[in-house]
Amino acid sequence: MIGVAPALNGVIGALAQEGPAHAATAAGPAWAALIPALPLLGVVLCTLCAVFRVKNRLPAVLTVACLAGAFGLTVWMFLTTGHGTAVTTSLDWIRFHAAPGHEFVSSWGFFIDPLTCLWMLFVTGLATLIAIYAGEYMAGDAGAGYSRFFAAFNLFVFSMACLVMADSLVLLFLGWEGVGLCSYLLIGYFYKRPAAVAAAKKAFIMNRIGDVGLMMGITSTWVVFGTVEYAPIFDMISRGVDGAGNALPEWAGWVIPSLFTIGAFGKSAQLFLYVWLPDAMEGPTPVSALIHAATMVTAGVYLIARMYPMYVLDGTHWVLTLIAWSGAITALWSATIGMAQFDIKRIMAYSTVSQLGYMFAGLGVLTTTGAAFHVFTHAFFKATLFLCCGAVMHGFAGQLDLRRVSGLWSMRGWAVVTIAMLVGCLNLAGFPFTAGFFSKDMIIAECYVTPGMAPVGWVLLLTAGLTAYYTFRVFFRVFVGPAEFEPGDEAHAHGPAGDDHGHAAGAGTPSSVDSTDHSHGFHPHAPGLAINFVLGLLAVLSLAAAATYFVGGEHGWVGEMVHHSTAGVSGAALPGGGAVHADLETGAPGFLGYNPHAVMYYVSAAVGLIGILIAAFLHGPRGVGGLLIGSRRHAATSRADALLPVLGPVARGAQHKWYVDEVYDFLIIRPIWVIAHLFHLFDKLIVDGLVGLAGWLPRGMGGAIRPTQSGHLHGYAVGMAGGVAVLLLVVLLVAW
Amino acid sequence: MSIIEKVQYIWPEIAMFIATCVVMVLGLSPSLAIRRLCSPVCGAALVIAGLLAVMGPDTAPAALPHLMPYAKVIVAGVGLLLLLLLAGTVDREEESLIATGRARFNPLRTNRAEFYAFFLFSLTGVMLCASASDLIWLFLALELTSLPTYIMVTVSTRGRSHEAGVKYFFLGALGAATFLYGFAMLYGGTGTTDLSGIRQHFAEHGINSIAMLGLLLSVLGIGFKIAAVPMHFYTPDVYEGAAAPVSAFLAFVPKTAGFLAIMLIASLPGWGYGPVAGADGVIRDGLGAGASLPEALRLTLWVMAALTMTVGNVLALWQNSVKRILAYSSIAHSGYMLVGIIAGPVGERFIDNGLAAVLFYLLAYGVMNVGTFAVLACLEKSGGAALQSGARSTGLETGATTEIETVDDLRGLCRTHPAMGWTMVLCSLSLLGFPPLLGFMGKFPLFTAGIAAGEIPLVIVLGINSAIAAFYYLRLVAAPLLEDPSPASPPATPTPFPARPMAALLSAASVLILVGFAGVLMKQSAKAGETVVSPGHTAGRGASDGVAAWNP
């Protein structure tokens, strides 16, 4: 703490001068360390449970207790810190002399500002709720992998807390890798299934690609600033100097952000690195909800938001432009795939990628508030959606194909799930006055405000329509209409279904199974109390998140929070001054001549509604459930089937995820495979061969001259005399 | 130098000779108690000779002025180990027949007197090699070393040893003829047989063709004593044919004599003779102003060294008989030591002096070599009569037992006979040059001296060969240590001679303990390896101050 104090004072001074963005910085509370410590305790306890072979749900109870405690502390931290910035150092972690008179320090300390609080609130809050849910969801594994699951779960929360609360990039990196590890462990939770193992591997490798970028970014930061701690870095950035006190090198403004962006792309499944996320759905659904929808995948957004001062260093903002475009493209791209999938969990996965695209676009168009707000709302409603999907999967023995399950609303015990699903879908679709509506709006509107970003806005607007369509496609197919179902393959064998739902769906001839077909003796079991409680609470929270838009400042509570953090984009904080956002009064680009902020509410609401109506028309059942325009009579068929031949290759392409995996396989995996085999051959023939030769050569030589040891006296005599003669001859010829 | 002056240097040899005469008569006594005195008398003689060597004059007017005490002491020391090991080698059956009353003492049938007498004769020969100041003396000393060994090989066991003895004798004669021819040409080229005289002649007149040919033939012929290529052929057959204690004797005694002789021969032109660039830029052999042996001699030794270690090692890889492995390894070790001869005394420090390295290595090799052979000598197995090709069952043998022979016989020895097993492991590792054992201490200065002398390619060959040697030495380590006793072969039983395991344990202990005294030994060998400045030298390479002024 002592070592940090001078730097911190600098920050305080600088921030105080820079304006209202950073009102106050103080020494953080020491007990903040308890927030990551509690999940760590959970890890230990769950491990002990595993060691002592606990057969009941004790690990879940312990986990919920630890996480709830962490959440409580987070709330307390939020309340005590307010809008200030605090840094607390728990212990010296890494400290060594990097150069004469220059120390590399990375303490185990926490940087607590509103952005941290915002993230930690929904991370710990959602983690607690999902742990409760998982306690029931994973009950079938009690005694087997139950403790392992919750140990990894706790480890994830611990890592995420490190990532978010870190006061230095190194600690952030630790958390970053930690969440990656937990993601790997939890995706591969059903390690006996090859698909799960492959998915875990894929996620891990894809993340490593991104991590290289992050690591290089951290080292570059060290090179430029001579420290990896946030406080001094932000202080230097605000003063425009590097570690040595010289003016910041020009390259730092774009190289470091670019590298960080690569890391963020990996973790948040953007652009070329998104392919792991849909596959990650192999993990247990609570994991998908928490890690691969609500929290971990937003780490990329958090990273960029946290390092935002670095992103706005470069006056041309081309890195941000790149982020905006890649976000928009990712959003559209994965939305199109999501439209054509039949596996509801996968649809949600693609929608996650798509929504992350929105967040990146938001970051790219300088609305960190919009991005953070969307992260915040998305966390709730996407968790809700996933948990609903999980409930379906749980109840129907792993069935996730939307053509094989229909009319949950009319089944007994599924009301809460259906309502929660409806709330989630409305949020995701951007239905007016839902939280998702406001957060998405903010991003799209900001696109039209930022110069040159209008096309991004259009893409996102189109995507909003597609999102509404595919979201409600799921809802109309699965949750309303005639009650039909076909159990998944877990009815016969334990363990969640394999990933072949989508493939079976590709056949296009789903068998219609009516509700009378109970020949397998299968009865769907509706979710129990814990699941219903969590779903209900999350549904309420998803709706309530909208309320945060109306408290606080101009952009709501989240806006207020972001504004007071390092991610706050204020005119004064930008090197380019306040001219970044178009001055609407001077007639700079708007939305078709209107103030985007004003009209976007109506436009996006209309787009969302159109999407919902199309979904209702194509997939909705007859009657109120289909908004009176649907006509579906069976689970398996809908009007959309008629469109398939018309769309032809487009539909097929979307169904096959645009063959991205195949392209990767062809472009990257195959060549590497070939090269690897060549190298292997090289190793085997040349390297091994040389080693073998080294072993064989002396023996071979021995074998060759062995006949000279014939045991015959005259042979030896000739050998000796001849040897002397030859040797003398050689010596005489050479050296005489 | 008159004989009176010479006598002061050869008191150890005289003591040995007297003991030889005594032993020769004692061993033929009809009384068993008197016959048994042979071995103690030999031991006493060796101790006395060693003491005399230490007490004798420290410096002699020779090219290697301090060589004698060191050489004689290590010969006496390793000789004592060998003496322990040789217990019971001859007359084992005869004595048991006499003891059980089935036969009466017949001096013609026993070999004890001759065996121990020849043992001392041979060691006397080695000591005389160190004292040699004349070509004739050197020749006689070398032959005094070798001739008894021919007999020792032949009488050591029944059957195969006769063939080995005959081979050894004839090939030895060829070797002796070769270096005798060389000595004759040296005499022809320089007009003197006196080593100092030859040195002076070389220094004053250079080396003429006849003398050079004489040098080369001498070195090649003495190559037989050290089992160097192309004189190495006999080694495996003879070592295999002889009893293990005699093989151990062969691996040390003639080799030591040979190396001492080669040192003396090489010191005639000296290590300061080699090619130097003259003022005109032409590189030619210099008159004492150079930096190595004369080029032809250096090249001969170089080729011998490289071939010897390579041939020894690669052939050892193919062997399954431990004795043959050790025989080939003995060839290889001669190759290693030739590196030290080539390097010569580069500097005053121990690690720069190739001769000191060789002298130290001789001691180390003697000790660890005795250890490995002692393990073979200490254990025998029954029912192995068929293995001894030429052995006819005479009915006189006290049960058909043979020495353990193959690597398979060594398997699991650390469990069945821990002392023998660990001796094998330690001595094999030491032979391999495994740090920090004595063998490593010995091999290391060979490397450094080679490098100091700029013989980098040869040092690389040495390194590669050390690696190859690991292949078969590790077999000798792994078989007793890691493998299970072979169920197929009959179990080995200890031989009834307590002195042999004592020799084995002493060797194993020396391999460890002498490391602690390596400093002292290295100091002594460094002193022994010092050479005087050749006459006509303007700048000596390795002369120490104390003897630099001496001029013959």
Next chain:
Amino acid sequence: MLATYLPVLLILLMTITFATANLVITRLLGPSRAGGSVKSMTYESGMNPVGTARKRFNVRFYLIAVVFLVFDVEIIFLYPWATTFANLEPGSQDSAIWLGRIMFFLATTVVAYLYGWRKGVFKFD
């Protein structure tokens, strides 16, 4: 002049006397046996000199031959020593050394003789 050859004459006389005396004394003292094929051979104690040389014969002949060679060759060394020793100045250091040398040499001969004796090479049974 003639006196120079006197020693030769003396040796001749001594040889003849020695041989004759031996024959006579043997005749007088030795037991007389009936003649036989071996008894009538030139070298009675040796082997039949007629016939092929490649036949087995008693190894003892080797011992005799070796012993003979040892002593015979040693005696030969005495001649050059004797001729040189006579030229040395009596009482000088050199003469002492030379005397010492030959005494040492003769001592080894004695040792060899002792060895042969203990070994039993002189036993003919």
